[in-house]
Structures are given as structure tokens and as C-alpha cells.
Amino acid sequence: MTQYWLGLDCGGSWLKAGLYDREGREAGVQRLPLCALSPQPGWAERDMAELWQCCMAVIRELLTHSGVSGEQIVGIGISAQ
Numbered sequence: 398m399t400q401y402w403l404g405l406d407c408g409g410s411w412l413k414a415g416l417y418d419r420e421g422r423e424a425g426v427q428r429l430p431l432c433a434l435s436p437q438p439g440w441a442e443r444d445m446a447e448l449w450q451c452c453m454a455v456i457r458e459l460l461t462h463s464g465v466s467g468e469q470i471v472g473i474g475i476s477a478q
Contacts, residue, residue, distance in 0.1 A: 400471045403459075405452065407477035409433070412448070414455045416463055416470075425463030429455045 401424055406413040412431050416424040429451050433441040460467060 398469055399465075401465055401469050402472045402474065403456070403470050405456075405473065405475045407431070407448065407452075407475070409478055412451050412455050414452075414459045416459060416465055424465055425459050427455050427459040427462060429458075 399418055401416045401418055404413075404415045404417065406415075408431070410431060411428045413426065413428040415426040418424060431443070431448070431451065433443060435441060459465075
């Protein structure tokens with residue numbers, strides 16, 4: 398069974414997820430747009446419950462499109478602003 402590492406990038410505009418094998422070969426990438434809340438001028442906030450839902454959705458799409466099973470993921474890296 399091939400092992401994969403999952404990378405999540407929670408950027409300012411997009412939530413991106415990628416799967417990579419031991420040699421660093423890309424098995425798939427998916428992304429979803431993110432929206433920021435602006436309760437006052439100059440402010441930017443995120444709804445953490447919505448972000449969590451987006452994380453689950455982008456991972457689900459990635460696994461579906463790549464054909465990789467969640468059981469094959471052996472590590473996760475997360476980057477966020």
C-alpha cells in the first residue's frame with residue numbers, strides 16, 4: 398500500500414490540500430475559496446466552524462478525485478495565516 402502525506406494550506410483566499418508520496422510526487426491537489434468576515438473597516442476574521450467544514454470538504458474532494466484512501470495517509474502538515 399502506497400503511503401501519502403497530506404498538506405493543508407489555509408491561505409487568505411483559498412484553502413488548498415495536496416497529497417504527496419514518499420518521493421514527493423503529487424497524487425492530487427484540490428482547493429476551495431475562503432471568505433473573510435470584515436466586521437469593521439480594516440478587520441479580517443475567519444469563522445473557525447466554517448473553516449473546519451471547508452477543511453473536511455476539500456480533503457473529501459481530494460481523496461475522491463485522487464482515488465487515495467484515508468488509511469494511506471501517514472502524515473499531515475498544516476500551514477495557515
